[in-house]
Amino acid sequence: MHPLTLLSALYGQGRGYHRLDIRRRVAANERLSREALARAGDDAFQHHVRRSIDRFPLYAERVKAHRGSHSAPGRDIRPAELPVWTRANQREFFAQQPRPEDSHYVRESSGSTGIPVHFHVTRESYEWRTAIMDRSYSWAGAEEGAKSLHVWGMDLKARPLKQRIKRLLHTSLQRRVYVEAYQSFTDAERAACCTLINRVKPHAVVGYTGMLVDVARYARDHGALTWKPRTMVSAAEGLRCGQRELLEHHLVDEVFHSYGSREFMNIGMECEKHTGYHIASDNLRVEVVDDTGQPVPAGEEGRIVITDFHNAATPFVRYEVGDIGVMALSDEACPCGRPFPLLKSVDGRMQDVIQTPNGPITAIYFTFTTQQFIWIEGFQVVQHAKSRVLLRLLTRAELTPERLAPLETKLRAKLGEMTIDYERVDELSRRRSGKVELVISTLAADT
Numbered sequence: 001m002h003p004l005t006l007l008s009a010l011y012g013q014g015r016g017y018h019r020l021d022i023r024r025r026v027a028a029n030e031r032l033s034r035e036a037l038a039r040a041g042d043d044a045f046q047h048h049v050r051r052s053i054d055r056f057p058l059y060a061e062r063v064k065a066h067r068g069s070h071s072a073p074g075r076d077i078r079p080a081e082l083p084v085w086t087r088a089n090q091r092e093f094f095a096q097q098p099r100p101e102d103s104h105y106v107r108e109s110s111g112s113t114g115i116p117v118h119f120h121v122t123r124e125s126y127e128w129r130t131a132i133m134d135r136s137y138s139w140a141g142a143e144e145g146a147k148s149l150h151v152w153g154m155d156l157k158a159r160p161l162k163q164r165i166k167r168l169l170h171t172s173l174q175r176r177v178y179v180e181a182y183q184s185f186t187d188a189e190r191a192a193c194c195t196l197i198n199r200v201k202p203h204a205v206v207g208y209t210g211m212l213v214d215v216a217r218y219a220r221d222h223g224a225l226t227w228k229p230r231t232m233v234s235a236a237e238g239l240r241c242g243q244r245e246l247l248e249h250h251l252v253d254e255v256f257h258s259y260g261s262r263e264f265m266n267i268g269m270e271c272e273k274h275t276g277y278h279i280a281s282d283n284l285r286v287e288v289v290d291d292t293g294q295p296v297p298a299g300e301e302g303r304i305v306i307t308d309f310h311n312a313a314t315p316f317v318r319y320e321v322g323d324i325g326v327m328a329l330s331d332e333a334c335p336c337g338r339p340f341p342l343l344k345s346v347d348g349r350m351q352d353v354i355q356t357p358n359g360p361i362t363a364i365y366f367t368f369t370t371q372q373f374i375w376i377e378g379f380q381v382v383q384h385a386k387s388r389v390l391l392r393l394l395t396r397a398e399l400t401p402e403r404l405a406p407l408e409t410k411l412r413a414k415l416g417e418m419t420i421d422y423e424r425v426d427e428l429s430r431r432r433s434g435k436v437e438l439v440i441s442t443l444a445a446d447t
Contacts, residue, residue, distance in 0.1 A: 001027070002145030004173055005134065012127065019127050026131040029282040034339040041281045042076075044309035049077055052315035055100075058093050059085075059315040079285070084293045084305055085319045090117045093315065100313040109262045119263060120313035128310045129265040132280045136269035140231040140256035142204035147175045149200055149229070151193060151207030151215070177202070186427075190215050194224035201227045205252060209237040210378070210428075216251035217377065225251070233258055233269075238346060240378070241371030259346050261321050264308055268343045275334045276342040284308055286343060287318065288327045298327045301347060323347075355386050355443050361414055366391075366438070369410050375403070380428045383441040388419040392428065399424045 001009070001023065012019025029037060053060045053070055064070055066083035094117065099106075103120035121129075134143045142148045171178060177200050179193050193215050197205070205212065212234055219225045232252040239257050247255050259268040259277045264284060268277025279286045288302040289295055296302035304323045308316040328342035347367075353360045370376045370393075378394035391411075397403060399422050411420060429437060 002143060004145035004175065005143065008144065008173065017123055017127055019131075022124075022127045023131045023134070026128070026135050026282065030135065030338055030340075032339050034333070034341075037281060037339045038341075041285060041309075044282075045079070045285050045307055046076055048307060048309050048312075049082065049317055051312055052317055055312070056093070056097065056315050058096060059317070062089065079287060079307075079318060080294055082293075082318055084289070084303075085315065085317055087117050087320070087322070090119060090314075090319070094118045094120075103313045107262060117263075119316070120311075122311055122313045125308065125311035125313075128283050132283050133266045136258065136266050136278075136280065137204075137206070137233055139269060139271050140204055140233050140254075142206055142231060142233050142256075144174045144176075146204060147200070147202045148204040148206055149177045149179065149193075149197060149202040151179045151205070151211050179207075185211055185214060187218060190218035191222070191224060194219055194222075197225060197229065198227045202229050204231045204233065205229045206233040207235065209234040209239055209243070209257075212247060212251065213243050213378075216247045216249075220246070220250040228252060230254065231256060235260060238367075240367065242374055242377075246377075259343065261306075263316065263319065263321065264306060267306065271334060271336045271338060273334055273336045275332075275336075276328055276344045277346070278334065278338055278340040279343050281340050283310060286327075286341075288325055288343075289318075293318070298329045298332075299344070301326050304343075304346070354381055354383055354389060354439060354441070356415055356418060357386065358416060365414055366411075369407070372410070373407055376407075378428050380425075380437060381439050381441075383439070383443060386443060388421070389415070390421045390423060392423045392425045394425055394428055 005023070009020040009023050013021065029040075032040075053063055060070065062083050062085075067081050100120055100122075102122045104123040104126055105121055107119055107121060109117045109119075137143045177196065179189075179196060212232060229252045232247060232255045234247070234255055235258045239255070244255050244257075254272075256270045256272075256274075257277075258266060258270070260266045266280055267284060267286065268279045270276070271278055285307040287295055287305050287307075288300075289305055290302055293305070301324055303320060304325045305318040305320050306316065307318055308314070323346050325346040326344040328344040332342060332344075334342060354366075366379060366381055370379045375395055375397045376393055377396070380392040380394075382390040382392065393399065404422055408420060429440070
C-alpha cells in the first residue's frame with residue numbers, strides 16, 4: 001500500500017468508515033483461490049438479494065411477480081430466477097422510495113443510454129468502490145499516490161468553495177492532476193494537455209478513451225510531447241481497432257483498458273496480460289444474459305447485468321447497464337494468476353441503434369465494419385429518416401470513390417438499399433459528459 005494511501009486509509013478508519021479494513025480485505029482477495037472467491041461472491045449475492053427483498057417493497061413485488069413467490073428462508077435463490085432490474089425500474093424506485101437513512105450520497109448516471117437514473121450509495125459501498133478502483137489501477141501503476149494525470153468529464157454542477165478546497169487538497173495528496181474534458185475538447189485543449197504532461201511528467205494517464213486518442217493524434221501530428229508516460233488507463237469508451245497501437249506509439253508505453261459505469265465505478269480492468277477485463281467479483285456479480293434474462297453460454301454475446309453486493313441503499317440486483325458483452329470460458333484463466341473471472345469483451349451499447357427498412361441494427365455493426373479499414377480513425381452515424389443515414393468519418397485521408405467503394409460494399413450487406421451519405425470530419429460531436437456519440441438519431445425506436 002502506497003504511504004499516501006495508508007494515510008488516507010488511517011484517516012477513513014478513524015472516521016469510522018472501516019477504510020483500512022476494507023482495503024486490506026480487497027488486497028487479500030487478490031490472493032484467494034478462484035474457488036474461494038467464487039464461494040464468497042455467491043454468499044454476498046444471496047445476502048444482498050435477501051436484504052433488498054426485505055427492505056424494499058417495490059423490489060419484493062417485482063421478484064414475486066417474476067417468480068411467483070419469495071424463496072423460503074434458508075433456500076438459495078438462483079440468479080436466473082430473479083428479474084432483470086431495468087433503468088425504468090430504477091427510475092420508478094427512486095421516485096417512490098424515501099431516502100434511506102444509510103444513503104451516503106445520491107448520484108445520477110451519465111445518461112449515455114438516453115435514460116439517466118438517480119441512485120443512492122451507502123458509505124460502505126463508496127469505500128468498496130474506491131478500494132476496488134485503487135486495486136485495479138495499481139496494475140497500471142495509477143493507484144492513489146502514484147503521479148498521474150486524469151482527463152475526465154467536467155463536473156457540471158457548481159460546488160461550494162469548501163468542497164472545492166477539500167477536493168484540491170485530496171487530489172494533491174493523491175498526486176493526481178485533473179484536466180477537465182470539455183465538450184468541445186478542441187486542439188487548444190489537446191495542446192494544453194500535452195503541455196501539462198510535459199510539465200507534470202506523470203507515470204500514468206487516465207481518461208476517456210476517445211479524448212486520449214485525440215491527444216495521441218495531436219501529439220503525432222504536432223510533435224507536442226517531450227515526456228512519454230509509462231502507462232494509461234483508458235475508460236468510458238471502447239478501444240477501436242488500431243487505437244491501442246496509436247496510443248502506445250505516440251502517447252504512452254502501455255495501455256490498460258478498463259470497464260465501468262457511474263452506477264458501480266470500476267467493473268473490470270485489464271491486467272498486464274491484456275486477456276480481457278478482470279471482473280471485481282468481490283464487489284459485483286456480472287452476468288451476460290439473453291432477452292429473457294437467462295444466462296447465455298460463455299463465449300456468446302448477450303446483455304450485461306450487474307449485482308452490487310455492498311450498496312444496501314439501492315436494489316441493484318441483475319441491473320441492466322445497457323451494454324453488450326461476452327464472458328470468457330470458465331476454464332480460460334488469465335496467465336497473471338489473479339482469481340477474478342474474465343469478461344472477454346464489451347462490444348457496445350444496446351441503445352446505439354440504427355433503424356432500417358429490414359429492422360433495427362446496433363452501432364456494433366458499424367464498429368466491426370469500419371475497424372477493417374485502417375484509414376478510419378473514428379466514426380459517427382447520423383439518422384433523421386428511416387431510408388437514409390449519414391456516416392461521418394474521422395480520417396486524415398480524403399474520401400475518394402475508390403476508398404469508399406469497399407466500405408460501402410460491406411455496409412450494403414446490412415443496410416440494403418438505404419441511401420448512405422459520407423462526410424469527412426476533423427471532429428466527432430460529444431455529449432455533455434465528453435463522450436463521443438456513436439449514433440445521433442431523431443427517430444423513435446418503433447418507427
